[in-house]
Amino acid sequence: DTGVSQDPRHKITKRGQNVTFRCDPISEHNRLYWYRQTLGQGPEFLTYFQNEAQLEKSRLLSDRFSAERPKGSFSTLEIQRTEQGDSAMYLCASSPRGVASTDTQYFGPGTRLTVL
């Protein structure tokens, strides 16, 4: 068990550029989550996959944001036409098979995005 990994750990980009982040969940975990966290705030839910199906999307996930999990393993989160307000830590979490209501999420280290 190598834990949830995220790449890159840090990303600095200019406003208007597109960025893509990758998350590799714990092997065999079928649920995968993306969150956004700004300084001093708790993580805000963005979206959730069960296997390759995207089951929930927050209204925070504007049309500039898209997430995929094509084979039910790793996931990518893309932000198009970045804005300074997108600067945040982007966290990925995965959870094992089982009853969803007793979900225990294992978080990655996050990708810190800075938009200049």
Place this chain on the structure above:
Amino acid sequence: LAKTTQPISMDSYEGQEVNITCSHNNIATNDYITWYQQFPSQGPRFIIQGYKTKVTNEVASLFIPADRKSSTLSLPRVSLSDTAVYYCLVGFAGKSTFGDGTTLTVKP
């Protein structure tokens, strides 16, 4: 969505027991309550989860009253390394919110 309310911050001293309470008045019947710990520049880490009454593991206890509208995380004999932000989470997947957490500062 089950909104949670926690104290913004708490101070304690090494060796003391710390209790952090979370209010979740509109918890749903199927919702579990989960607590996470987060250190700076790291993702949250699972501490404990419960549905009702009391749950205990090697690091903490969780007390949930019969009406389930609140929960209390109890950390026995804290150390300096327990200085972190603690979040309670009610529900799961897209039907849960972390809130802003409680910053616990443990002093020597």
